[in-house]
Amino acid sequence: MRNRIELPSVFDDAAAAKAWRDAKRILRGIRPGGAVVLDVSKVEKASDALDAFATVFFSVAASHGLDAKTVDPHGFASAAEKRSAERGFKPQPRRQPRLFEPTGRAMYNLCRSLADACGFLGETVSRTFEVLRHPSRFRFRDFMAAFGQCGADGLPVVLSTGFLLGLILAFESAAAMKMFGVEIYSADLLSIALFRELGPLVTAIMLVGRSGSAFAAEIAAMKANEEIDALVTMRLPPVRFLVLPRIAAATAVMPALAAGAELAGLLGGAIVLLAMDIPPSMYWERVADAVSPGDVALGLAKAALFGLLAGLVGCWSGLAAEKTADGVGGAATRAVVGGITAAAVADGVLAAICWLYGI
Amino acid sequence: MADPENIVECEDLSAGYPGRTVLEHVSFSVKRGEIFALLGGSGCGKSTIMKHIAGLNPPVAGRLRVSGIEMNAANRDRILAGIGVMFQSGALFGSMTLLENVMLPLEEFSPLPPELRTACALAKLELVGLREFAGFLPSAISGGMKKRAAIARAMALDPGLILLDEPSAGLDPVTSAALDDLVLKLREERGTTFIIVTHELPSVFKIADRCAIFDRDRRGMAACGVPAELREKRDDPFIEAYFNRGGTNGR
Ligand SMILES: Nc1ncnc2c1ncn2[C@@H]1O[C@H](COP(=O)(O)OP(=O)(O)OP(=O)(O)O)[C@@H](O)[C@H]1O
Ligand SMILES: [Mg+2]
Numbered sequence: 273m274r275n276r277i278e279l280p281s282v283f284d285d286a287a288a289a290k291a292w293r294d295a296k297r298i299l300r301g302i303r304p305g306g307a308v309v310l311d312v313s314k315v316e317k318a319s320d321a322l323d324a325f326a327t328v329f330f331s332v333a334a335s336h337g338l339d340a341k342t343v344d345p346h347g348f349a350s351a352a353e354k355r356s357a358e359r360g361f362k363p364q365p366r367r368q369p370r371l372f373e374p375t376g377r378a379m380y381n382l383c384r385s386l387a388d389a390c391g392f393l394g395e396t397v398s399r400t401f402e403v404l405r406h407p408s409r410f411r412f413r414d415f416m417a418a419f420g421q422c423g424a425d426g427l428p429v430v431l432s433t434g435f436l437l438g439l440i441l442a443f444e445s446a447a448a449m450k451m452f453g454v455e456i457y458s459a460d461l462l463s464i465a466l467f468r469e470l471g472p473l474v475t476a477i478m479l480v481g482r483s484g485s486a487f488a489a490e491i492a493a494m495k496a497n498e499e500i501d502a503l504v505t506m507r508l509p510p511v512r513f514l515v516l517p518r519i520a521a522a523t524a525v526m527p528a529l530a531a532g533a534e535l536a537g538l539l540g541g542a543i544v545l546l547a548m549d550i551p552p553s554m555y556w557e558r559v560a561d562a563v564s565p566g567d568v569a570l571g572l573a574k575a576a577l578f579g580l581l582a583g584l585v586g587c588w589s590g591l592a593a594e595k596t597a598d599g600v601g602g603a604a605t606r607a608v609v610g611g612i613t614a615a616a617v618a619d620g621v622l623a624a625i626c627w628l629y630g631i
Numbered sequence: 632m633a634d635p636e637n638i639v640e641c642e643d644l645s646a647g648y649p650g651r652t653v654l655e656h657v658s659f660s661v662k663r664g665e666i667f668a669l670l671g672g673s674g675c676g677k678s679t680i681m682k683h684i685a686g687l688n689p690p691v692a693g694r695l696r697v698s699g700i701e702m703n704a705a706n707r708d709r710i711l712a713g714i715g716v717m718f719q720s721g722a723l724f725g726s727m728t729l730l731e732n733v734m735l736p737l738e739e740f741s742p743l744p745p746e747l748r749t750a751c752a753l754a755k756l757e758l759v760g761l762r763e764f765a766g767f768l769p770s771a772i773s774g775g776m777k778k779r780a781a782i783a784r785a786m787a788l789d790p791g792l793i794l795l796d797e798p799s800a801g802l803d804p805v806t807s808a809a810l811d812d813l814v815l816k817l818r819e820e821r822g823t824t825f826i827i828v829t830h831e832l833p834s835v836f837k838i839a840d841r842c843a844i845f846d847r848d849r850r851g852m853a854a855c856g857v858p859a860e861l862r863e864k865r866d867d868p869f870i871e872a873y874f875n876r877g878g879t880n881g882r
């Protein structure tokens with residue numbers, strides 16, 4: 273008979289592998305509604321693979337809409353048969369490619385996480401007011417710890433990236449301007465670009481990568497360890513306890529880090545221009561001329577805003593994480609992607625506002 | 632039917648998580664000053680019930696009253712003021728020493744001046760035998776010690792109701808017996824109510840006034856009553872098997 277799967281007398285894992293290849297071919301060849309027989313009567317010695325084989329055989333047969341029977345005098349496959357009988361032989365309809373369900377589900381999840389994020393923002397704002405009214409409720413020690421962590425972690429990377437950025441910008445612009453003999457003006461370009469745009473943005477990217485992800489990972493790990501639940505049962509609101517100190521630290525540390533990056537960048541530019549025989553005194557004079565206090569203030573304010581966003585996104589990723597060890601990694605990734613996106617979007621919006629109002 | 636004697640009242644409670652009901656039609660109540668054990672096989676929903684009582688997840692359906700107040704988001708903090716919780720995992724704050732962990736609730740809610748707070752926290756650690764380890768981080772102590780430190784933290788504010796999720800898991804028989812004695816002592820001296828999730832039948836017979844047993848197969852409560860009486864019950868195979876699986880367990 274064609275629709276018969278016969279198993280050999282010694283059914284070990286190797287035999288199972290071969291038998292399954294044959295069985296798949298046979299099962300595929302039968303039309304829905306047909307019958308198939310699993311013949312176990314020859315089997316004398318069997319490993320656990322037989323149970324697994326029979327289980328999968330029944331479930332595949334059921335999903336193809338086949339009537340599956342066994343010849344099984346020794347009862348090797350009876351456990352699997354019973355299991356599949358309990359589940360019922362309902363042939364599952366072939367899965368239609370669905371359009372509406374996944375779309376709807378994705379929309380629902382999106383709306384849900386948006387709503388959750390709004391709730392988080394709302395609570396953060398209200399807790400901020402609470403802390404402003406009762407400063408003693410601010411976890412100052414946690415703030416200092418987070419501040420030190422952001423600053424110490426961030427400073428070396430921020431200084432070196434700032435320096436390299438200045439070096440590259442000065443070199444590229446000076447190389448072009450040299451054609452017109454005005455390479456000194458690359459000092460203008462460099463300093464304005466650094467103070468108004470690139471300093472804060474690059475620092476924000478570094479802070480998101482180092483500290484935003486660390487916030488998310490710390491909070492997500494606390495969540496996995498039920499520490500957040502413990503805070504709640506101790507009536508310590510996680511937002512006041514974990515989020516506010518970190519956000520405040522990120523906001524406070526960013527202007528300082530950005531200023532460091534900007535100065536390092538200027539230093540890089542000075543070296544490039546010195547190599548092009550422009551004396552440092554002239555360079556610094558141009559820089560001081562080009563940059564107004566307003567530019568500096570704008571840059572630092574931007575930096576603080578980016579820090580706030582990095583902290584918010586990092587903490588939110590942590591709080592929204594899955595309660596598992598996997599959730600920690602996912603939270604860190606989301607903090608980085610979300611933080612950089614938020615900084616970029618905010619930068620764009622600010623640029624538009626500055627342009628509109630001629631700042 | 633809010634009985635002032637009852638500190639916890641579940642009425643036809645469905646326990647679980649959003650989209651996943653674990654137990655249905657659970658009704659029991661815990662009297663003030665009682666030591667109440669939650670029993671049942673692994674994964675039957677004991678911790679889930681515990682989390683409902685601690686206000687972490689809203690009940691899926693039914694009513695839950697704690698300290699005579701309906702448990703919901705608005706009342707939660709008022710209820711939690713009288714509850715100390717020890718989680719199955721301990722849930723100590725990893726960045727703080729044991730002393731800081733125990734101090735935390737005191738810092739936030741105790742009217743005591745700082746010097747007395749420290750002494751108070753140290754006394755709690757002493758109760759669970761961890762005074763010498765006050766300066767250790769949770770990562771530097773053993774699993775059983777974490778459990779005990781977590782119990783000390785749950786007791787920090789001398790709550791009237793203490794929830795312990797498997798306090799004796801991972802403890803040797805001597806320490807575990809000492810813990811039982813501590814529970815009895817606190818109940819004796821302060822009238823503290825305990826709700827304890829445990830798998831230790833000897834300890835149940837020793838300290839628990841009453842217990843509830845949950846059955847995963849019927850997704851509900853199998854029985855509620857005095858442990859020694861339930862053990863003699865012969866009409867429910869599940870309960871019989873539960874108490875007598877090891878032949879002479881707990882006798
Ligand atoms: N966060 C969650 N979301 C959804 N389901 C959960 C969650 N936590 C636990 N469960 C499910 O709830 C059921 C009961 O879990 P619970 O932790 O209450 O068991 P337990 O009785 O405490 O077991 P144990 O004695 O092993 O601690 C389990 O089947 C589990 O899969
Ligand atoms: Mg549990």
